[in-house]
Amino acid sequence: xxxxxxxxxxxxxxxxxxxxxxxxxxxxxxxxxxxxxxxxxxxxxxxxxxxxxxxxxxxxxxxxxxxxxxxxxxxxxxxxxxxxxxxxxxxxxxxxxxxxxxxxxxxxxxxxxxxxxxxxxxxxxxxxxxxxxxxxxxxxxxxxxxxxxxxxxxxxxxxxxxxxxxxxxxxxxxxxxxxxxxxxxxxxxxxxxxxxxxxxxxxxxxxxxxxxxxxxxxxxxxxxxxxxxxxxxxxxxxxxxxxxxxxxxxxxxxxxxxxxxxxxxxxxxxxxxxxxxxxxxxxxxxxxxxxxxxxxxxxxxxxxxxxxxxxxxxxxxxxxxxxxxxxxxxxxxxxxxxxxxxxxxxxxxxxxxxxxxxxxxxxxxxxxxxxxxxxxxxxxxxxxxxxx
Numbered sequence: 001x002x003x004x005x006x007x008x009x010x011x012x013x014x015x016x017x018x019x020x021x022x023x024x025x026x027x028x029x030x031x032x033x034x035x036x037x038x039x040x041x042x043x044x045x046x047x048x049x050x051x052x053x054x055x056x057x058x059x060x061x062x063x064x065x066x067x068x069x070x071x072x073x074x075x076x077x078x079x080x081x082x083x084x085x086x087x088x089x090x091x092x093x094x095x096x097x098x099x100x101x102x103x104x105x106x107x108x109x110x111x112x113x114x115x116x117x118x119x120x121x122x123x124x125x126x127x128x129x130x131x132x133x134x135x136x137x138x139x140x141x142x143x144x145x146x147x148x149x150x151x152x153x154x155x156x157x158x159x160x161x162x163x164x165x166x167x168x169x170x171x172x173x174x175x176x177x178x179x180x181x182x183x184x185x186x187x188x189x190x191x192x193x194x195x196x197x198x199x200x201x202x203x204x205x206x207x208x209x210x211x212x213x214x215x216x217x218x219x220x221x222x223x224x225x226x227x228x229x230x231x232x233x234x235x236x237x238x239x240x241x242x243x244x245x246x247x248x249x250x251x252x253x254x255x256x257x258x259x260x261x262x263x264x265x266x267x268x269x270x271x272x273x274x275x276x277x278x279x280x281x282x283x284x285x286x287x288x289x290x291x292x293x294x295x296x297x298x299x300x301x302x303x304x305x306x307x308x309x310x311x312x313x314x315x316x317x318x319x320x321x322x323x324x325x326x327x328x329x330x331x332x333x334x335x336x337x338x339x340x341x342x343x344x345x346x347x348x349x350x351x352x353x354x355x356x357x358x359x360x361x362x363x364x365x366x367x368x369x370x371x372x373x374x375x376x377x378x379x380x381x382x383x384x385x386x387x388x
Contacts, residue, residue, distance in 0.1 A: 345373025
């Protein structure tokens, strides 16, 4: 029986709140006014609530600017928590990615290159800056973001609960006060006491929040100190890097310059070309000797009085070389091949490519016009195979 009475009372209270709210919104009925101090504290509390929501988001964006990476890291972290993994995925700092790029290409250039050494120095410095940035992320999260979220999840959440409860009891009290005479005075008095109780709780919780704003100032100070420490450490790293690069520049400037020496293809390759002369010359062979050899093998037509053209023995020799295989392992391109990746060798249909090695069942390595690279076996027809 008590449960039925209690259930009926709660239903009646809910109906009275609904009726009172409708009358205030639609019919312009004026409800109980709260004092000015309470309204000021309520406004400050609402501002604080919106501020913290926006501040946490904007601070995270300040530390981690790329929204796509933030979403990816958040998703991976959630999956890790679901799987029970302790290790969390970190945000990829832009300094670290740039540093890895410089280290990679600096190592490929080699330590004999001044530019390569400078790239390695700067790559290590940027990696150090990325680690310092990671420390900034952790420090700001612990000293600034986490306290704000605790404030939002505890104190502000509690204040919001008291304010909702206060609004409900105010509506109930105003409804019963307007129906005085139809509702017993004891019931109206009880509604007023509940309203005053909720007002006291809400007012006290808001007062404590506003008076303890020194905690929020302390958190702002923690954010400033973390940023200042980050910039101090990065400044130290950049100072050292600047000094190292100046030394690298001085070393490169003082290094004796070497003169460029032209090397003909004939000095590095040995083959018989389609004109019939061999480029297997000694290192002392000059371009003049090659030119003379070419002149000796050149085709000279002989015209007789019968208006018929005959070919000299030199011309016949050329024809024979043209159809005979070359001395070195080589192949003829059946199709055009365009080099799309680093290390590949492009060629046109009909080009003669000299083979240097067979990489696997699909790729050859060869030389064309002084350039070396890889190309597919299916694109060529082998004239002289590689030695087994």
